[in-house]
Amino acid sequence: MKTIAYYISDYGYGHATRSTAIIRQLLKQNEEIEIIICHSFAIEFLRQSFRYERRVRFREILTDVGYVLKENSLEPDADLLNRQVASYVSSFHTKLMYEKHFMKVANVSFVISDISPLGIAGAYLLKLPSLGISNFTWFTAYEGLIGELSLEFLEKRYKQMTYQFSLACSDEPHWGIKENQSFGFYSREINDSEVQRIRKEIDPEGESYIIYFGLGMKVDIGTLSDLPIWQSPNCKFIVSSNVDVTHPNVYKIPQDETETQHYVAAADLGLTKAGWGTISEAVCAGVPLLITNRSSMKEDRHTIDYLVRHQLCDLIEWKELEGLVVTPSLIETCRRQQINRYKNEAMHIAEEINKKINS
Numbered sequence: 543m544k545t546i547a548y549y550i551s552d553y554g555y556g557h558a559t560r561s562t563a564i565i566r567q568l569l570k571q572n573e574e575i576e577i578i579i580c581h582s583f584a585i586e587f588l589r590q591s592f593r594y595e596r597r598v599r600f601r602e603i604l605t606d607v608g609y610v611l612k613e614n615s616l617e618p619d620a621d622l623l624n625r626q627v628a629s630y631v632s633s634f635h636t637k638l639m640y641e642k643h644f645m646k647v648a649n650v651s652f653v654i655s656d657i658s659p660l661g662i663a664g665a666y667l668l669k670l671p672s673l674g675i676s677n678f679t680w681f682t683a684y685e686g687l688i689g690e691l692s693l694e695f696l697e698k699r700y701k702q703m704t705y706q707f708s709l710a711c712s713d714e715p716h717w718g719i720k721e722n723q724s725f726g727f728y729s730r731e732i733n734d735s736e737v738q739r740i741r742k743e744i745d746p747e748g749e750s751y752i753i754y755f756g757l758g759m760k761v762d763i764g765t766l767s768d769l770p771i772w773q774s775p776n777c778k779f780i781v782s783s784n785v786d787v788t789h790p791n792v793y794k795i796p797q798d799e800t801e802t803q804h805y806v807a808a809a810d811l812g813l814t815k816a817g818w819g820t821i822s823e824a825v826c827a828g829v830p831l832l833i834t835n836r837s838s839m840k841e842d843r844h845t846i847d848y849l850v851r852h853q854l855c856d857l858i859e860w861k862e863l864e865g866l867v868v869t870p871s872l873i874e875t876c877r878r879q880q881i882n883r884y885k886n887e888a889m890h891i892a893e894e895i896n897k898k899i900n901s
Contacts, residue, residue, distance in 0.1 A: 543574055543575065543576055544574060544575045544576070544651045544652065544899060545575075545576055545577075545578060545648055545649050545650050545651055546568075546575055546576070546577045546578070546650070546651070546652050546653070546654060546899065547577075547578050547580055547644075547645060547648070547650045547652075547653045547654070547661055547664075547665075548561065548565060548577050548578065548579050548580065548653075548654045548655075548656075549580045549581070549605050549653065549654070549655040549656070549658040549660060549661030549662075550579060550580070550581040550584075550588075550605065550656055550658070551605060551606050551608060551656060551657055551658050552581060552582050552583040552604055552605050552606055552607075552608055552658075553583070553606070553607075553608025553609055554583070554584075554608070554817070555583075555584050555587060555819070556817045556818060556819030556820065557656050557657075557819070558581065558583075558584035558587055558588055559729075559730065559802070559803070559819045559823075560656070560728065560729070560818070560819045560822065561579075561656050562588065562591050562592075562730055563728055563729055563730040563731075563888040564654075564656075564675070564728070564888060564891060564892055564895070565577055565579070565592070565598065566730070566731075566888075567888050567889050567891070567892030568892045568895060568896060569595065569597055569598070570892075571889075571892055571893060571896055572896045572899070572900075575597070575896075575899065576597040576598070576599070577597065577598050577599070578598075578599045578600070578601055578648060578650070579592075579598060579599070579600050579601065580601045580603050580605060580658075580660075580661060581600075581601075581602070581603070581605060582602050582603060582604050582605070585600060585602050587800060588600065590798070590800045591800045601644070603640075605658035605660050605661070606630070606658045606659065606660065606680060607623070607626045607627050607630050607680075608680075609623065609683075609839070610622045610623040610626055616757075616815060616836055617836070617838055617839075618687055618838060618839065620687050620688070623684070623687055623688060624687075624688050624689060624692070627684065627688050627692045628688075628689070628692055631691075631692050631695050634660075634663075634695070637660060638660070638663055638664060638667065641660060641661065641663070641664030641667075642664055642667050642668060644664075645664055645665070645668055645670065646668070650665075650670065651670065651899075652670065652671055652672075652673075652898070652899050653665035653670055653671070653672040653673070654672070654673050654675065654895065655672065655673070655674050655675070655703075656674075656675050656676050657674055657675070657676035657678065657679050657680065659679075659680065659696055659699035659700060662674060662699055662700065662702050662703050663699050663702060665702075665704075666702035671704040671705070671898065672702070672703055672704050672705070673703065673704065673705040673706070673707060673895060673898060674700065674703040674705070674706050674707070675706075675707040675709065675891070675895075676707075676708075676709060676712070677708070677709040677710065677711045677712045677818050677841070677844070677845065678712065678713075678714065678840075678841045678844065679696070679700050679714060680696055681693060681696040681697050681700055682713070682714055682715075682840060682841070682844075683839075683840055683841045684696070685840060686840065697717075700717050701717045701718055701719070703717065703719055704719070704721065704898075705719070705721040705722075705723075705898055706719045706721065706722045706723075707722075707723050707724075707725060707891065707894070707895075708722065708723070708724045708725070709724075709725055709726070709727075709728075709818070710725070710726045710727050710822070710848060711818060711844050711845040711847075711848040711849070712724070712844070713844040713847075721898075723894060725887050725890070725891050726884060726885070726887050727821075727822040727825045727826055727884050727886070727887060728822060728826065728886050728887040728888035728891060729803050729819075729822050729823040729826045729827075729886055729888065730801065730803045730823075730888075731803075731886070731888075732803055732804060732807045732823075732826065732827055732886075733804065736801070736804045737804050737807045737808045737827075740804055740805060740808040741808045743793075744778050744780065744793045744808070745778050749776065750776050750777055750778045751776060751777045751778070751810045751811065751868065751870070751873055752777075752778050752779075752780065752808060752809045752810050752811075753774075753777055753778070753779045753780070753809060753810065753811050753812075753813055753868055754779075754780045754805060754806050754808075754809035754811070754812045754813065754814065754820075754824075754829070755771075755779050755780065755781050755785070755813050755814075756782075756806075756812060756813065756814030756815065756817070756820045757785075757813070757814065757815055757834065766785065766786060766787050767786060767787045767788065767789070769863065769864065769866070770865060770866070770867055771863070771866050771867060771868060772787065772789045772791055772792060773867065774791075774867045774868040774869070775869075776870075777791060777868050778791050778792075778793060779791055779792045779793065780793050780795065780805050780808070780809060781793070781794055781795070782794070782795055782802075783795055783796065783797040783799075803823045803827075806820060806823040806824050806827060806829060807823065807824075807827035807829060809824075809829050810829070810830070810873060811829070811830050811831075811832060811868070811872075811873050811876055812824040812829050812830065812831045812832070813832045813834075813858075813868075814831065814832075814833060814834070815833070815834050815836060815842070816833050816834070816836060816839075816841075816842040816845040816846050816849075818841075818845060821833075821845065821849070821855075825854060825884045826884055826885075826886045828884075830855075830856075830873065830876035830877045831849065831854060831855035831856070831876065832855065832856050832857075832858055832872075832876050833846060833849065833855045833856070833857055833858070834857075834858055834859075834860060834863065835857050835858065835859050835860070836860070855876070856875060856876045
């Protein structure tokens with residue numbers, strides 16, 4: 543039995559959900575591996591997602607900083623981000639010694655990272671193979687936001703990857719790594735009967751449009767509950783459990799629900815920020831997308847450029863949300879952008895990872 547350490551970024555739930563898709567496929571295809579998930583932010587979500595899987599263990603550890611946002615906004619706070627990344631870098635050597643000890647004691651033979659530099663650096667120290675899988679790295683995400691010394695530190699860590707799997711929307715350098723492969727979108731498996739059950743629960747009469755509203759934080763466009771969008775005629779809205787909106791047309795995903803991909807797939811339109819995980823679930827399910835434009839984030843720009851280039855979304859500016867009402871013509875316009883469902887590449891990616899593990 544080979545032990546794989548799987549490091550998942552601590553920024554939000556997107557990295558956790560997409561890593562869940564890959565881990566499930568890895569375990570399904572390879573009975574000779576066990577996986578230790580290294581993560582903290584969404585650890586309870588991950589525990590529930592793998593509650594019946596005996597070959598998955600958990601190690602609660604802060605893996606990276608992620609983005610630091612301004613209060614009541616989805617825009618980055620560059621000053622605070624600089625301080626937090628500098629603190630992470632200054633304590634990195636100590637963290638690395640812990641990783642070295644953990645990998646030795648656990649007899650780790652392979653490291654996968656989405657996309658924390660910590661596991662990659664630990665594997666390099668012990669001469670273990672490592673694989674980075676993401677649509678971005680924190681090096682490119684932070685360019686223009688943090689100082690050069692911190693950027694150089696991250697660049698050195700990512701150059702220590704043995705293998706690099708670049709996902710759709712990526713605009714990454716190859717870091718001098720010979721083993722670089724590119725893939726498209728993927729998500730957790732979508733069960734059509736569960737999608738239909740959700741649609742029936744939200745819209746029993748089958749007469750409304752269902753909109754997935756994926757802006758789960760407070761944003762700088764006033765109070766979410768006051769937006770006119772909730773008054774859109776013949777529309778029902780799906781929001782995450784933490785969204786502070788109470789309205790007859792708003793359905794909150796149950797707090798203990800783990801298979802949230804089904805709620806994205808149940809929608810006639812996804813209105814969301816440019817988070818790769820939600821976008822990938824929508825694209826794999828053939829759900830049209832209306833993306834909020836957040837140009838100050840480099841990762842978002844790369845994602846949006848890719849989606850627009852491949853005619854996979856329409857865009858809306860933040861200020862436009864203040865007066866937005868969803869109409870049938872808007873939904874039809876977005877539908878014209880999303881013509882075909884993209885193949886879910888989770889199975890193919892796991893096959894390629896297993897080849898590396900077994901080589």
